[in-house]
Amino acid sequence: MPYKAIREIGEFGLIDKIAALAEPTLQAVPELLKGIGDDCAIYQPSGKLLQVATTDLLVDQVHFDLLTTPLNHLGSKAISVNVSDICAMNAFPRFALVSIAIPPSFSTEMVEELYKGMSHAAKEYGLAIAGGDTSSSRSGLIISVTIMGEVEPEKLTKRNGAKPGELICVTGSLGGAAAGLKLLMREKAIMLDHFENNEPYNKSVMADLKEYSEAIQCQLLPTARLDIVRFLHSRNICPTSMIDISDGLSSELHHICRQSNTGALIHESRIPISASTRRVADELQDDAITWALTGGEEYQLLFTIPKEEYELIDDYKEISVIGEVTDPDSGVFLSDIYGMRIDLATIRGFDHFGR
Amino acid sequence: MPYKAIREIGEFGLIDKIAALAEPTLQAVPELLKGIGDDCAIYQPSGKLLQVATTDLLVDQVHFDLLTTPLNHLGSKAISVNVSDICAMNAFPRFALVSIAIPPSFSTEMVEELYKGMSHAAKEYGLAIAGGDTSSSRSGLIISVTIMGEVEPEKLTKRNGAKPGELICVTGSLGGAAAGLKLLMREKAIMLDHFENNEPYNKSVMADLKEYSEAIQCQLLPTARLDIVRFLHSRNICPTSMIDISDGLSSELHHICRQSNTGALIHESRIPISASTRRVADELQDDAITWALTGGEEYQLLFTIPKEEYELIDDYKEISVIGEVTDPDSGVFLSDIYGMRIDLATIRGFDHFGR
Structure with a gap:
């Protein structure tokens, strides 16, 4: 052509x-x-x-x-x-x-x-x-x-309205975009390796990416959660604070807490991670929960609602309650699967200027 | 520091x-x-x-x-x-x-x-x-x-409201931005020449740019003509069409004529060109009128008004009447200082992809 x-x-x-x-x-x-x-x-x-x-x-x-x-x-x-x-x-x-x-x-x-x-x-x-x-x-x-x-x-929902006692919610599942990026980087390395050695890059050396399509789609073709906004409006739910997850859950949760003057406690066991993301993490010997906490470009929504509104979202599988807003002196913590508290200030997202 | x-x-x-x-x-x-x-x-x-x-x-x-x-x-x-x-x-x-x-x-x-x-x-x-x-x-x-x-x-003023018989107006003076660019390119060439020869680039080899400050300012520090918008509103003048000159007078006049379905005749002698722009053109053995017609980044306004509104702008020195809107079959022409008609379709502005 x-x-x-x-x-x-x-x-x-x-x-x-x-x-x-x-x-x-x-x-x-x-x-x-x-x-x-x-x-x-x-x-x-x-x-x-x-x-x-x-x-x-x-x-x-x-x-x-x-x-x-x-x-x-x-x-x-x-x-x-x-x-x-x-x-x-x-x-x-x-x-x-x-x-x-x-x-x-x-x-x-x-x-x-x-x-x-x-x-x-x-x-x-x-x-x-x-x-x-x-x-x-x-x-x-x-x-x-x-x-x-x-x-x-x-x-209208800003970042600064969360109050202690409220529920912290996240949409969809996390870590998929990071999984997709890792897979694409691995594939690119294989491709460049073949170019450098003047070997043809054809199907015989190509990993079959079909089984990874969910993760790769998260990275290459993310969807903004306008469906969630429509759902919230339809049920007359107005989150007290909301942010989209572009720099990792940990970083975005800090934004909400800083601007709302609160702390937060989230639970590792409740963070939604898809089976395919876990499988990629296992295969690459990496850690799915770290991807979920720090992986950028998820474009899921993180928001807070009063406890009384729990029943309005309870039946909707695209929203997970992952923790609760705490008072500002409590800091921003993750309770891991063993019940250990980890300070999320030590787990950061992407910084364009790599401090 | x-x-x-x-x-x-x-x-x-x-x-x-x-x-x-x-x-x-x-x-x-x-x-x-x-x-x-x-x-x-x-x-x-x-x-x-x-x-x-x-x-x-x-x-x-x-x-x-x-x-x-x-x-x-x-x-x-x-x-x-x-x-x-x-x-x-x-x-x-x-x-x-x-x-x-x-x-x-x-x-x-x-x-x-x-x-x-x-x-x-x-x-x-x-x-x-x-x-x-x-x-x-x-x-x-x-x-x-x-x-x-x-x-x-x-x-609100769009590009598509000009009608045959109306006056074509332009603000400020034209060609200054092109003059400034030519001067800066000359200066840059001198600078790079000195770098290449490992000669120090200091005041003794620097052209004194003070005398060119008007042209250089047109290029480096242009001002949007918000003052003209304020003037038009204050006199209750609503141009029938308007465009800003970012790709040269000729190109912008064609936009107005195409979208208004008209022709245009402008007069070389009426195109406002400052004395300093003419001086730079003489010095660089270039043509100030070509700069005015094709030089980009002027950020002056080109607009049309009914003839009856002429008296509303007559006393305002920042606006020049340069010609009149004609019927669509007449084309878009410049009448030069000898009265010769030049088809402006042959004189084009800047194209990012250099057709």
Whole structure:
């Protein structure tokens, strides 16, 4: 298949292709009066709703590796990580602005593949792709996504409302994204090894990744928990604090405790870890609970609710109660399976500048 | 002076420093209920106003060169180029989200210098820095800025409302940014030449740039024309179409004509070019009118108004009438100083992918 160089269609030709891929996302958001094609996107807000805004920058070799990441998955993930921040406010995403800086090696088809992933994810979340910026990059691919969301003022959930005695809840299961990353890094090492030795990289040397698909999907194609936000709204549950888990459970729990001025006690035995994550950890001789506590990019939600609301979530298998909020002097602790208390300040998440 | 490595203060230490620099910008925008410090910024919109949203990505070696760009100027410019898009809608900027990816060579002080420039510009524009994202970069510095603005629905100005017979207006003077860029590139070449020959680069070999300060400021420290938006609102003038000049007058005029389905005729003799730009063009044996037509990054406003409104702008020296809107079959032409008509489709602006 002959690939088309971007210079053949030019900047405005590329923008036309992007606009065509964004177009199907616009129907869900009639309040968006103008998408791509003017100096700004135009939105008609409802004065009754609060707006929430978030942005994330994804940089080649820092946040992703194109050797192990399909472009449509990357596009989808770039949308999902931002929607996850909107979900953490108990809000609904409405529109996105997407900027990309494109390396010289990219063809038109590669850019389209990236936007197909974004457009697909946006449609899933009922979100319009409303504008952005395209430019060239001298090094790797750069993606910047900003998403605006909305929520009724009384439903808004910040990080600072947890109170001692409340329940600490987490959605889905943890550690899967870390398991997926470890598997992909192992696979990449095998691949590079074969390249270096001029050996063909074919199916005979490829690990069968099918059995690991759950973990790999957690890493490459995470889903923001908008379903949980819909569930919370449907049951009229308003968490007292909420955050999404992008830097590991331990780090996010510290954010909630610091901003709410509380402590916390969580129980190892209650932290949801899937069977497939445990199996990968066993195989790689690594520790699933450490992945769950420190693994980034989970995009599950961590939140607190009053004890009285327990019965409202009790029957919903996607939410696990993992502990309770304590007073600030008690610190932030994990009670392990032997009942030993471990100070979670010693177990940290990812720091971009590697302190 | 000992510079502080970012790993010494870590990601959250850096965010604290950034939040402190953003803090003074918050006072101007009481509708911003929460800035940096949660998963999202929180904003209380007025249901009476439309919202406009824009984003720009600035990439090292594509949009700027740190050899010739002071970091606080770069920070200011990153804000201004986005405010310029808000101005092009006849709207007022309200809050910004700022993401940066920081190369390993950067110290804490360099990041602070960048944000000082952003904070200073934001205060000038009455704009709050409300949040963002920080990460590391394996290559150069990357800055992504998104700005949200507001405008009364009846004042909103798009690109598509120009009608034959209307006047074409431009603010300030053109060509200065291109002149500044040419001067900085000449200066950089001299600098690199000295480095290569191991000669010290000191004042004796430095061109005295003071006499070029106007052009260099156009390039390094452009100002968005929020003053023009304020003027238009104060006189109750609502342009029928408007765009900011980021890719050259010729390219922007084509955008207005294509989206309004009109032609245009502008007059070379009426295009405002400053004396200093003409002087630089003479010195570099280049052509000031070409710079004015194709030079990017001017951040002046190009707009159309009905002829009857001429008297409302006649006395305001920052606005020049450069031509008139024509019917679509007439094309987009420049009448040169000899009265010859030149098809502006042959004179193009910047294309990121160099078709």
